[in-house]
Amino acid sequence: MAVRFLPAPEERPRPPREDRGDLAEVIEFRSRLRRPAAEAEAEPETSAGAESDGRAENHRPRLVAAVEPSFEPADGGPVVSVDSGDEPEGPTAYEDAVKMLARKPLSSGELQRALVVAGHPEVDAEEAVATCEESLYLDDAGLACSVATKLRDAKGESKARIRQKLRERHLPDAAIEAALADLDDEAEFELLAQTARDRARRMAGLDRQTAERRLLGFLARRGWSGERATRAAREALDGTGSGRGTVRFR
Structure with missing residues (x-):
């Protein structure tokens, strides 16, 4: 009987290993399966496969302008609202002043108060009134004379009554007294x-x-x-x- 001694396991020749090019991708894919779903969505996908890239693109947050709050992406991805910061500004105090004077004659005091009520700061209202005076859009003296004459001729008002009504129009005292001086x-x-x-x-x-x-x-x-x-x-x-x-x- 012939007896043959086999070499030790560590001395045995090993068969050649197959070269698998996608081994790294398989290992990464298996490791991702073990992670929680929330962690997998939070980390960016870095796999080299074309199918993997498509999935990463689908889960990427879509940016939607804040002016379209009801817009939802067709692919069902998450929506992130972004304020563009391009909201249109309202009219300036001077622009509002011109519109107010186009509707009816106002005194400088009436115009300034109307601009403040419209929401303009006190400083902007004062600058707008000054600009209107320089542009001859405001004439307190002429307005006082016109109102005084109308009250005298149409309603028979006395000087005292006319003075009171002119003050209610927030006219300057100088313009009021000049208008009353014209009344004989x-x-x-x-x-x-x-x-x-x-x-x-x-x-x-x-x-x-x-x-x-x-x-x-x-x-x-x-x-x-x-x-x-x-x-x-x-x-x-x-x-x-x-x-x-x-x-x-x-």
């Missing part, structure tokens, strides 16, 4: 007398004391008071004969 004092008293006479005609049925009290109250609401108003009221009642010989019982 003699015309002022004639207007007072005429207003008293027109009102006294409606009081023919009243006794003298009641008629005089009511007439003085009417003149006071028009801005006339004091000795001049009292004299005009009495002369008007004397001229119409109101209260003479009239006795009323209630």
Whole structure:
């Protein structure tokens, strides 16, 4: 019987190993399967295969402008909103001032307050008013004269009443006093007398004391008071004969 001794295992010749070019990719793929899903999505994919690159592209966050908040990518990938910072600015204080003056005449004080109410800073409102004055878009003196004349001719207002209304328009004191200076004092008293006479005609049925009290109250609401108003009221009642010989019982 023939006996043959085999070499030790470490001395045995090993068969040639096959060269596998995709071994590194297989190892990486198996290691990715063991990781948590969240960690796998957080890390960028670096595999060399074309199919792997396509998957990485699909999971890459898509940037969507903030002006389209309802936009969703067709591939279902995550959406990231980005503020472009290109929001259009509103009109300047000067532009708003020109629009306001185009609608109706305003005083410098009225315009400045309107600009502040519209949301413009106080400094910008002042600069806009100054620019409008330089451009002759504002004329406080002319506006004061126009308003004063209208109140005198159309409504028969006294100087005191006109001064009050001009101040309500936030006109400068210099423009107010210049406009009142153009009103003649003699015309002022004639207007007072005429207003008293027109009102006294409606009081023919009243006794003298009641008629005089009511007439003085009417003149006071028009801005006339004091000795001049009292004299005009009495002369008007004397001229119409109101209260003479009239006795009323209630």
